[in-house]
Amino acid sequence: MRYEVIGPMAERFDEVLTPEALEFLVTLDSEFAARRVALLDTRRARRDRFATGQLPDFLPETIGVRADPTWRVAPPAPGLEDRRVEITGPPERKMTINALNSGAKVWLADFEDATAPTWDNVIGGQLNLMDALDRRIDFTDPRGKRYALGEELATIVVRPRGWHLVEKGIVVDGRPISASLVDFGLYLFHCARRQLAAGAGPYFYLPKLEDHREARLWNDIFVFAQHYLKLPQGTIRATTLIETITAAFEMEEILYELREHSAGLNAGRWDYIFSIIKNFGQWPDFVLPDRAAVTMTVPFMRAYTELLVRTCHRRGAHAIGGMAAFVPARDPEVNATALAKVQADKQREAGDGFDGSWVAHPGLVSTCREVFDAVLGERPNQLDRQRDEVSVTAADLLSVDKTPGQVTESGLRSNIAVALHYIDAWLGGAGAVALWNLMEDAATAEIARCQLWQWLHHGTPLAEGGSVTSDRVRAMLAEELSSLTEGRGDAERERAAQAARIVEETALGEDLPAFFTTGAYARHLGPRRRSLAAAS
Numbered sequence: 001m002r003y004e005v006i007g008p009m010a011e012r013f014d015e016v017l018t019p020e021a022l023e024f025l026v027t028l029d030s031e032f033a034a035r036r037v038a039l040l041d042t043r044r045a046r047r048d049r050f051a052t053g054q055l056p057d058f059l060p061e062t063i064g065v066r067a068d069p070t071w072r073v074a075p076p077a078p079g080l081e082d083r084r085v086e087i088t089g090p091p092e093r094k095m096t097i098n099a100l101n102s103g104a105k106v107w108l109a110d111f112e113d114a115t116a117p118t119w120d121n122v123i124g125g126q127l128n129l130m131d132a133l134d135r136r137i138d139f140t141d142p143r144g145k146r147y148a149l150g151e152e153l154a155t156i157v158v159r160p161r162g163w164h165l166v167e168k169g170i171v172v173d174g175r176p177i178s179a180s181l182v183d184f185g186l187y188l189f190h191c192a193r194r195q196l197a198a199g200a201g202p203y204f205y206l207p208k209l210e211d212h213r214e215a216r217l218w219n220d221i222f223v224f225a226q227h228y229l230k231l232p233q234g235t236i237r238a239t240t241l242i243e244t245i246t247a248a249f250e251m252e253e254i255l256y257e258l259r260e261h262s263a264g265l266n267a268g269r270w271d272y273i274f275s276i277i278k279n280f281g282q283w284p285d286f287v288l289p290d291r292a293a294v295t296m297t298v299p300f301m302r303a304y305t306e307l308l309v310r311t312c313h314r315r316g317a318h319a320i321g322g323m324a325a326f327v328p329a330r331d332p333e334v335n336a337t338a339l340a341k342v343q344a345d346k347q348r349e350a351g352d353g354f355d356g357s358w359v360a361h362p363g364l365v366s367t368c369r370e371v372f373d374a375v376l377g378e379r380p381n382q383l384d385r386q387r388d389e390v391s392v393t394a395a396d397l398l399s400v401d402k403t404p405g406q407v408t409e410s411g412l413r414s415n416i417a418v419a420l421h422y423i424d425a426w427l428g429g430a431g432a433v434a435l436w437n438l439m440e441d442a443a444t445a446e447i448a449r450c451q452l453w454q455w456l457h458h459g460t461p462l463a464e465g466g467s468v469t470s471d472r473v474r475a476m477l478a479e480e481l482s483s484l485t486e487g488r489g490d491a492e493r494e495r496a497a498q499a500a501r502i503v504e505e506t507a508l509g510e511d512l513p514a515f516f517t518t519g520a521y522a523r524h525l526g527p528r529r530r531s532l533a534a535a536s
């Protein structure tokens with residue numbers, strides 16, 4: 001196989017992109033690239049079937065796995081026994097130190113929803129992880145503030161990019177390599193032994209899986225990679241995000257496929273909502289109200305989290321809660337409301353049996369910890385809560401029509417503004433931003449643009465009168481663009497205009513593209529070479 005590194009070699013990138021590490025990535029690619037492509041075809045075919053009216057159901061062919069009460073996943077690995085608070089964030093240098101010092105048990109170092117996949121973010125993130133493990137990441141910022149690792153650090157769990165994305169910076173036989181393999185492979189290659197030496201291990205979060213065959217692919221990659229790197233089988237552990245509607249029907253099967261490597265499941269609520277709209281957006285029964293009305297207690301979301309806890313605990317696996325999007329604010333009143341909302345969200349999760357949950361900001365760690373402390377006490381988890389009383393049907397998982405709420409003008413405007421501002425930030429290299437006191441990332445931005453498409457597609461009535469029309473959306477988009485560009489220089493104005501064009505292409509067209517990130521990455525982010533643009 002011929003490979004080439006297209007991405008520029010910034011300072012110290014040669015420490016990440018060593019010939020041996022690249023050889024490992026290319027070997028992974030030659031073993032598994034074709035299976036990835038086939039699974040992406042399966043995704044497309046399934047979405048086409050949903051478009052003709054078919055709905056998902058629990059699989060008849062895997063009834064044996066679900067009915068067999070005997071199997072369990074591996075016991076928790078060192079550093080993953082107690083996961084009551086997990087902080088998430090991109091592996092940017094300062095945030096790496098802040099997250100590791102935050103007091104959370106786990107840090108999800110995110111190459112997915114929270115990272116705009118620029119070459120610098122991707123390779124720089126790997127370097128930061130290596131430096132953190134070597135304790136050579138300390139620095140002083142231009143204001144003179146010193147950043148240094150403390151004594152007690154969170155366990156690192158890396159989230160590689162999903163199967164849908166490619167990395168243009170590394171080209172194998174003329175085509176960009178799978179982004180998942182790059183993020184997984186570089187971290188495993190450089191940090192597995194560093195982690196083992198520190199008494200932990202190479203741990204991962206697996207994003208955006210759509211079915212158990214995708215979990216099987218990951219498991220096969222783990223087995224192959226452990227063999228290649230001479231790591232004991234079972235060293236790798238992975239928590240799978242259940243954040244697509246189709247994966248919700250295959251939670252047991254996903255745990256089963258990964259069982260020697262599984263570290264449980266996580267309820268990735270934002271991508272889950274996105275997946276519902278994406279797959280069933282054209283059906284009137286699936287029209288959702290304003291995003292703020294799609295809470296965790298509406299029937300279809302409740303069914304999903306209840307099923308997740310029950311499934312995990314039946315198999316000895318951790319059930320990890322999701323992200324409340326409220327982040328601390330400077331205004332004391334807004335801040336108090338945000339903290340109260342996060343607290344209520346974590347109370348629901350801890351009460352339902354989750355073993356821990358996510359926070360987006362160091363200022364929320366203590367809120368989450370106090371809630372889980374109150375329920376767990378000295379116990380590291382509540383795997384003993386079996387939740388046998390929970391019974392969730394396919395109809396419950398799909399009961400989107402029971403979601404109360406309306407589509408309002410402010411909900412419409414908010415989606416337009418969030419999609420525009422987020423994509424603008426993403427084009428500028430930031431994958432997570434605080435907008436109007438909420439954390440926004442790739443998953444929440446996908447909801448924003450998909451809701452626009454859904455409401456336009458159905459000409460959804462607005463609570464105030466009138467309906468969602470193309471003219472109305474375009475007028476609001478123009479207003480939001482003009483307010484975003486006010487006072488900006490030429491380059492930043494052009495970036496915002498580009499973001500508006502992406503919103504138009506991915507929300508206002510006839511078809512609903514599966515992800516905004518794939519096309520936007522191909523055209524606007526990452527290293528480029530003329531002949532590569534077409535391939536990606």
Ligand SMILES: CC(=O)SCCNC(=O)CCNC(=O)[C@H](O)C(C)(C)COP(=O)(O)OP(=O)(O)OC[C@H]1O[C@@H](n2cnc3c(N)ncnc32)[C@H](O)[C@@H]1OP(=O)(O)O
Nearest residue numbers: 088089095098099113114270323360361432433434439443
């Ligand atoms: C749908 C999902 O997948 S959720 C998971 C993916 N999303 C995420 O991970 C989002 C993570 N959160 C973030 O990126 C950030 O909190 C944001 C962008 C929302 C807000 O960041 P900021 O605007 O910098 O917040 P703020 O100014 O309050 O930050 C205060 C300090 O906390 C730090 N901080 C904030 N969030 C984090 C974090 N998640 N990890 C580490 N440090 C953080 C900031 O770097 C800053 O440090 P400093 O005081 O040393 O300069």
Ligand SMILES: O=CC(=O)O
Nearest residue numbers: 268269270271443
């Ligand atoms: O990754 C998490 C989500 O909510 O999406």
Ligand SMILES: [Mg+2]
Nearest residue numbers: 113268271443
């Ligand atoms: Mg997600």
